[in-house]
Amino acid sequence: xxxxxxxxxxxxGLNLENPHEKxxxxxxxxxxxxxxxxxxxxLLSALVRxxxxxxxxxxxxxxxxxxxxxxxxxxxxxSKFIEEQREACREFWSDKxxxxxxx
Numbered sequence: 001x002x003x004x005x006x007x008x009x010x011x012x013g014l015n016l017e018n019p020h021e022k023x024x025x026x027x028x029x030x031x032x033x034x035x036x037x038x039x040x041x042x043l044l045s046a047l048v049r050x051x052x053x054x055x056x057x058x059x060x061x062x063x064x065x066x067x068x069x070x071x072x073x074x075x076x077x078x079s080k081f082i083e084e085q086r087e088a089c090r091e092f093w094s095d096k097x098x099x100x101x102x103x
Contacts, residue, residue: 001048030063037067042092046085055082 003025007014014021033045045063049056061072064081075081092098 003048006048026057026059030059033063034067042088043067043085044089046082047089055079 001009003016003022006012006029007016007025012025014025016022016025029045029048033043036042036044043064045060046056055076058072058076061076064070064075065072069075069081
């Protein structure tokens, strides 16, 4: 899912052309993932990317570094890392037991 799709689907009304609003969105996404991590759940922000890019932005990898996954620059180079994070999200939230527990 792209930032733009997230804004549309969640009816956030943010403008990604506005640097302040784009930064606010990135902060909220990081905050959600940090909470998920503390609760033992996968990083939801692994599924949100900048439109037109294959990978996450630097802020995602910096957050991962803060959470103890390793050096953010190395994580960014490791395509396997982001795929593992995405797969962990899909697997966790595809499990009906997990999904219904957090509705």
